[in-house]
Amino acid sequence: MGLNVIGVSHRTAPVELREKLSFTLPDLERLLRQESGGNTLPEVTVLSTCNRTELYVASEKECESWCLEFLSRGAGAAGLNPYLYKKQERDAVLHLFNVSSGLDSLVLGEAEILKQVKDAYGLSQKLGLTGKLLNVLFQRALYVGKLVRTETRISQGAISVGSVAVSLAEKIFGNLSESAVLLFGAGKMAGVAAQYLLSKKVKNLFVANRTVATAESLAAKFHAQALSLESGIAHLKNVDVVITSLASTDPLITKSLIQNVMLKRANRSLFLIDIAVPRNVDPTVHEVDNVYLYNIDDLDHIVRENLSRRTQEIQKASQIVENKADEFFEWYRSLSSGEEKSLKHNTVGTAGTEP
Amino acid sequence: MRILEPILFNAAYLLYTAAMLTYFFYAWSKKESLSRMAFFAVVAGVACHVLHLGLRAYVGLALDQLRWYVPWSNWFESFSLFALVIGITFIAVQWSVHLPILGVFVVTLLWIILSFSLTYPLFSQWEQLQGFSQVWEAVKQSRTIPQLMPALQSYWMAIHVPVMFTAYASFAVAFAVGIVYLIQEKQIKSKNPSDFSQSLPALEPLDRMIYRLIAWGFPILTLGVILGARWAYDAWGRYWGWDAKETWALITWFTYAIYLHMRLVANWRGRKTVILSIVGFGVVLFTYIGVNYLSQLHGFLSGKGS
Structure with missing residues (x-):
């Protein structure tokens, strides 16, 4: 038996090529059905995301040419060879475990990949393309992915400006479903921020802009209420989170304005996020009790810090992955020799990392 | 047994x-x-x-x-x-x-x-x-x-003390929650919250919890002080005598009354009221422990009482 992985990823191929090789699940299903129409396929699972396309194959025969053919036909392009990586046996196991753990991801430790691995495996299982080896391998990979994320902090801490803002808002207000959000400015940045907050199902969203028409078009997209700048200022007393991204040289929100607003809102906490450059909110506003002001640099700083914290966990995570790959490989060898050993799910297997 | x-x-x-x-x-x-x-x-x-x-x-x-x-x-x-x-x-x-x-x-x-x-x-x-x-x-x-001791031989002992402790306990929990609030507030004000901040609860729910604990403890404290005065009448023949314990019980009562007033009437919230609740618990501890060494009448626990 032989276990192989062959594919491209953000580490080896430019985005132009990855785009061509990136298949959606229905695409993949169609392609694989076509392939299996005439001839018998090896055990195969295809993992395709925007950052990687990989074929995991368990076959006793040579299968590389089939893989290459599959990829080039799918991409409608030849000459893939310089961008491809090929790994066998233990390296292939290690690779898949690294992928499912988010260690091979562009954004270290991201969680999406685990679901993508699960879907890829689910598809080939549905099509009857997995045998014992791939079944155990992929279930194992999903387990290792979860294990690494619970045993290390590789996927903890928000790592985008939007998600940092949301997690800060949650540290001030708790559940955001009772909170109202006000955007000043209807540009692209405001839209991105709104997206993040709406994913938390906030109670109300207001969009205030100099040109109300622009505010209305963004507001329509998010089922929000459009306001003029003046009525936006007047709404400060009712909302909890304020995001400013106006192009303006004078600060829109001053300390005295906020002090006034705080009196009117009975000192309920107010979270201001200033993503405009130059800034829309006077920095001294942060000194007012129960007011929390973060500007784009503050958020960026937290993002970088969280990323470096994740980076510090790489070693610990890799250790778990190595150990689990060894464990699996031992089972795999015992399988080929005909005396199957048991493979347990419950041990962490990282000497020295657990008390 | x-x-x-x-x-x-x-x-x-x-x-x-x-x-x-x-x-x-x-x-x-x-x-x-x-x-x-x-x-x-x-x-x-x-x-x-x-x-x-x-x-x-x-x-x-x-x-x-x-x-x-x-x-x-x-x-x-x-x-x-x-x-x-x-x-x-x-x-x-x-x-x-x-x-x-x-x-x-x-x-x-x-x-x-x-x-x-x-x-x-x-x-x-x-x-x-x-x-x-x-x-x-x-x-x-x-x-x-x-x-x-003779002054304590009364059924009031079975009522007054647990009522006071129920109030004190809610102030104690409010104090602990207040510490959490101050840590979290400092974290978020620092603009660079540490990992620890992630595992602490959010500010507004903490503030509400402190308020609810004090709003629950305050009427019970009031009741406890009134019951104490009633017991004082039985034991010493007067309701109120400005004994150190009585005086400090009143100070405790006023501290939490100020907390509630500031929060409900003056619209104080957050850090300032939380600090008040922490000071309040300090006063509680002094009323409960420190006063035993001052009071002639209430020094039951230090052996000074009569």
Whole structure:
């Protein structure tokens, strides 16, 4: 038996090529059905995301040419060879475990990949393309992915400006479903921020802009209420989170304005996020009790810090992955020799990392 | 029965200790299962503690034939009751708002108070004690069932003290929650919250929780002070005499009245009111412990009282 992985990823191929090789699940299903129409396929699972396309194959025969053919036909392009990586046996196991753990991801430790691995495996299982080896391998990979994320902090801490803002808002207000959000400015940045907050199902969203028409078009997209700048200022007393991204040289929100607003809102906490450059909110506003002001640099700083914290966990995570790959490989060898050993799910297997 | 009584107390003490340590591990590892274990240990500790108190009352009343005995008549018993009511308040808070991380702070406070109940006799006689066996004897001695002084032989003893402790316990929990609030507020104001901030609850719910605890404790404190005045009339023939304990009880009452006033009428919120609630608990502790060394009448616990 032989276990192989062959594919491209953000580490080896430019985005132009990855785009061509990136298949959606229905695409993949169609392609694989076509392939299996005439001839018998090896055990195969295809993992395709925007950052990687990989074929995991368990076959006793040579299968590389089939893989290459599959990829080039799918991409409608030849000459893939310089961008491809090929790994066998233990390296292939290690690779898949690294992928499912988010260690091979562009954004270290991201969680999406685990679901993508699960879907890829689910598809080939549905099509009857997995045998014992791939079944155990992929279930194992999903387990290792979860294990690494619970045993290390590789996927903890928000790592985008939007998600940092949301997690800060949650540290001030708790559940955001009772909170109202006000955007000043209807540009692209405001839209991105709104997206993040709406994913938390906030109670109300207001969009205030100099040109109300622009505010209305963004507001329509998010089922929000459009306001003029003046009525936006007047709404400060009712909302909890304020995001400013106006192009303006004078600060829109001053300390005295906020002090006034705080009196009117009975000192309920107010979270201001200033993503405009130059800034829309006077920095001294942060000194007012129960007011929390973060500007784009503050958020960026937290993002970088969280990323470096994740980076510090790489070693610990890799250790778990190595150990689990060894464990699996031992089972795999015992399988080929005909005396199957048991493979347990419950041990962490990282000497020295657990008390 | 006599043998079982101290065993139950020890069991409660061990369970609280286990709960506190488990909460520390939970804060460190963030494993939900640990917080459930810790909470279970608190509940089990409170159960043992209640049984202990019941049994102690039985031993005092039925076996020792002490007519007015209630199991909160000396330092040890009184601290023990304080800790128990804090435990019950904590369980009630956890049931209404599930925030296990509070356990780290509240159960630690409970544990300190209970440990103090065990070790206080050592403070006054430390110099005379030599060797572990004597220390242990002193601890055991302080745990024997005491004879009540005449002023305390009243059914008011069974009512006034638990009412006061119910109020004190809610202030104690409000104090612990207040510490959490101040840490979290500082974290977010610093613009660079650490990992620890992630595991602490959000500010607004904490602020609301402190308010609710004080709004619950304040009327009970008021009731306790009124009952105390009524008892003072029975015992000393006057309702109010500006004894140190009475004066400080009034100061406590005013501190929390100011908290509620500032919050409800002057619209103070957040850090300022939280600091008030923390000061309030300092006053509570002084009224409860410090005053015993000032008061002629209320010095029951320091042996000065008449």
